[in-house]
Amino acid sequence: MLKVNYGGKTFDRRGTAALAMAEDMLRHKDAITRRMAISCLFHLGKESLEHAAEFATALQDEDAGVRYWASVWLASARTRDGSKSKALEHHSAMSAPLSDPDPGIRYWAAEALFACGRAAVEEAPALTTALLDTDPGVRVAAAKALAAVDPEVSAAKAAEVLLEALDSEESYFRASAAEGLGFLGTAAMPHTERLGQALGDSYAAVRLSATKSFQRLGLEAIQPMSALLANLAVSDPDHEVQATAMACLKKLDLPFALQHEDVELRRWAAEGLAKLEAKCAEHAPLLAAALKDDDGTVRRWVAVAFSVMGPTAAQFAGDLKAALGDAAVEVRPLAMRALARQVPEAVPEALAYFVELLKRDDPSTRMSSIEAIGFARDQAMDVVPSLIECLGDENVKVRLASLEAIASVGQRAVRKADKAIAKLAKTDPDTDVRRAAVTQLRNNMLAQKFDVG
Numbered sequence: 001m002l003k004v005n006y007g008g009k010t011f012d013r014r015g016t017a018a019l020a021m022a023e024d025m026l027r028h029k030d031a032i033t034r035r036m037a038i039s040c041l042f043h044l045g046k047e048s049l050e051h052a053a054e055f056a057t058a059l060q061d062e063d064a065g066v067r068y069w070a071s072v073w074l075a076s077a078r079t080r081d082g083s084k085s086k087a088l089e090h091h092s093a094m095s096a097p098l099s100d101p102d103p104g105i106r107y108w109a110a111e112a113l114f115a116c117g118r119a120a121v122e123e124a125p126a127l128t129t130a131l132l133d134t135d136p137g138v139r140v141a142a143a144k145a146l147a148a149v150d151p152e153v154s155a156a157k158a159a160e161v162l163l164e165a166l167d168s169e170e171s172y173f174r175a176s177a178a179e180g181l182g183f184l185g186t187a188a189m190p191h192t193e194r195l196g197q198a199l200g201d202s203y204a205a206v207r208l209s210a211t212k213s214f215q216r217l218g219l220e221a222i223q224p225m226s227a228l229l230a231n232l233a234v235s236d237p238d239h240e241v242q243a244t245a246m247a248c249l250k251k252l253d254l255p256f257a258l259q260h261e262d263v264e265l266r267r268w269a270a271e272g273l274a275k276l277e278a279k280c281a282e283h284a285p286l287l288a289a290a291l292k293d294d295d296g297t298v299r300r301w302v303a304v305a306f307s308v309m310g311p312t313a314a315q316f317a318g319d320l321k322a323a324l325g326d327a328a329v330e331v332r333p334l335a336m337r338a339l340a341r342q343v344p345e346a347v348p349e350a351l352a353y354f355v356e357l358l359k360r361d362d363p364s365t366r367m368s369s370i371e372a373i374g375f376a377r378d379q380a381m382d383v384v385p386s387l388i389e390c391l392g393d394e395n396v397k398v399r400l401a402s403l404e405a406i407a408s409v410g411q412r413a414v415r416k417a418d419k420a421i422a423k424l425a426k427t428d429p430d431t432d433v434r435r436a437a438v439t440q441l442r443n444n445m446l447a448q449k450f451d452v453g
Contacts, residue, residue, distance in 0.1 A: 004044075018047040022054040031063035038069045049077060049086055056090035059109075064102050071097055071108035075115055087112075091120035098126050098142075103135035110141035114148045124154040131161045136176030139165070143180030147187065155187035163191055171203040178206055182213025189221060196225045204238035211244040219251050226252055227262030234264050255286050263295050270301035280305045281312035288316045296328030303334035306342065313342035324350055329368035336372035340379065347379045355386050363395040370398065374405030381416075384409060388417045396430045403436050407443075414444045422450035 003010050004017035007024070011017035021044070024037035038058060041048050048055075055077075058070035074094060077087040094116070097109035110130055113120045127149065130142035139162075146158045158180070165177035178198045181188040188195070198210035211232065214222050222229065232245035249257070249268055254276075257269035270290060273280045280287065287309075290302045303323060306313045313320070320343065323335035336354070339346045350372070357369040370390055373380050380387075387409075390402040403421065406413045414421070418441070425437035441447040 014044060014047045015050070018044050018051060022051040025058055025066070026054055031061075031066065034058075034061065034063060035065040035069065038066055038073070042069055042073050048073070052077065052086040052090055055087070056093040059093055059097050064100075064105065067097065067100060067105050068102065068108070071105050071112055075108045075111035077115070088116050088119045091116040091123060094120070095123040095126040098130045098138075103133070103138055106130065106133060106135065106138045107141050110138060110145045114141070114145035117148050118150070120145075120149045121154075124150045128154060128157060128161070131158055131165075131180070136172045139173070139176040140180045140183070144183040147184045151185065151187065155184045159184050159187045159191055163194055166194060166198060171201075171206055174198065174201060175203070175205040175209040178209035178213055182209075182216040185217070188213070188217060192217065192221045192224065195221075196228060199225065199228045199232060204236075204241055207232065207236065207241045208238065208244060211241055211248060215244060215248050215251075222248050222251055223256070226257065226260060226265050230257075230262060230264040230268050233268065255283055258283075258286060258290055258298075263298070266290075266293065266295065266298045267301065270298045270305070274301045274305040274308065276305075277308045278310045281309040284309060284312045284316060288319045291319050291323050296326075296331060299323070299326060299328060299331045300334060303331050303338055306338035307334060309342070311342065313338055317343045317346055321346060321350070324353060324372070329364050332368045333371040333375055337375040340376045344379065347376050351376055351380060351383050355383050358386055358390060363393075363398055366390065366393065366395070366398050367401045370401040370405045374401075374408035377408060378410050378412075380405075380409045381413060384413045384416050387413070388420045391417070391420045391424060396433060399424065399428070399430070399433050400436055403433070403440055407440055411444055414440060415446070418444075418446050418450070422446075422452060425450070425452045 003012055004014055007020065018041055021037045021041040025034055025041060028034050028037065041051060055070045055073050058066050061067050074087050091113060094109050094112045097105050100106050110127065113123050113127060124146060127142045127146050131139055133139050133142065143158050143162060147155045162177040162180045165173050168174050178195060181191065181195050195210055195213060198206050201207050214225060229245045229248045233242055233249055236242050236245065254269045254272050257265050258273065260266055273283060273287065287302050287305050291299055293299050306320060320335050320338050324332055326332050326335065336350055339350055354369040354372045358366055360366060370387065373383060373387060384406065387402050387406050391399055393399050406417050421437050421440055424433055425441060428434045438452055441450060441452050
């Protein structure tokens with residue numbers, strides 16, 4: 001057995017050492033020695049559990065350091081085997097420190113009562129008073145404790161107190177009120193609409209506390225506030241608020257969110273479904289309907305989802321063909337990619353459509369059409385001459401897109417276009433175009449043929 005050195009003595013048994021520490025903790029005249037004794041006993045482990053009464057008595061010590069460590073021990077005392085801790089027998093001693101001058105002691109006293117659970121129901125009035133503590137951390141700890149000691153009655157009263165604090169002029173009290181409500185569980189549910197207003201608070205700490213509370217309260221609380229949470233997840237200036245709001249949204253049902261009236265939530269849901277890859281196939285009918293969503297970003301993510309869902313996408317070839325003419329040009333290539341991957345028999349007709357669009361005056365239309373042709377890969381070999389023609393386009397971005405599309409079609413396409421690419425590498429007025437052309441020739445072992453780079 002390990003020996004214990006304490007107070008200049010060596011103890012063969014930990015229990016004997018614990019007894020000496022407990023004696024010093026309560027009776028030594030020197031406050032520093034009492035602090036050292038309680039600290040040593042605190043770290044002794046299971047032997048300290050036999051001295052719960054001494055820790056409870058130490059809560060009345062004249063020295064704040066002794067009182068502090070006593071309250072910390074009472075809050076953290078646990079038995080290894082899960083049996084009832086003797087600390088629970090002293091819950092009545094834990095309410096007095098809720099009025100201690102030291103906020104740290106008040107905080108840990110509330111945490112100690114939380115650890116006692118329903119055994120400390122008699123201390124609910126003192127905890128209710130602590131909801132108005134001058135320290136916001138104590139307020140949160142008191143709310144958490146009330147939910148544990150008296151969830152049916154006192155927790156409901158606590159919710160009313162915290163609701164008033166949400167209107168405080170002090171941001172830190174609004175933040176503690178928002179956080180405290182999250183610990184009240186069912187008692188907070190009737191007040192989620194008011195808690196939701198805190199999501200729009202001008203102070204990030206308040207918004208963060210509110211989002212954390214919704215995360216604790218769960219799906220039932222989150223659903224009515226999903227639009228606000230989606231907005232925070234996308235655009236809040238505070239990164240922690242964004243992350244917590246996103247964690248809330250992850251509890252939502254994605255199909256539910258995809259049909260929501262709020263556009264930010266639909267965007268989030270569409271992206272989330274796309275990231276499911278093949279698993280999103282079970283929601284294919286809903287996704288097909290979303291290809292007609294009013295928002296281009298939603299439609300773009302839905303097109304991505306169809307490109308990764310697998311064979312099920314073939315059942316919705318008609319919807320994907322319609323998306324080839326989407327009003328948002330960035331959706332068109334993604335719809336083509338979905339067809340090329342999942343409905344290859346539809347590609348020739350789609351290619352003919354995009355070749356016609358290459359004649360349009362709008363550069364963005366030409367660019368998206370070129371990108372779409374590139375997604376057809378080797379099925380686009382027959383239309384490579386049209387891409388070669390686009391290498392001479394007056395628009396720099398169109399020329400760059402053409403180079404990329406030719407590379408996507410494959411090495412045969414590059415060799416077919418090698419003279420036009422070499423011309424760009426040597427004479428194009430734009431540096432990026434020349435660099436891209438040289439790189440393409442090198443990647444296909446054609447640079448030496450044309451004496452380039």
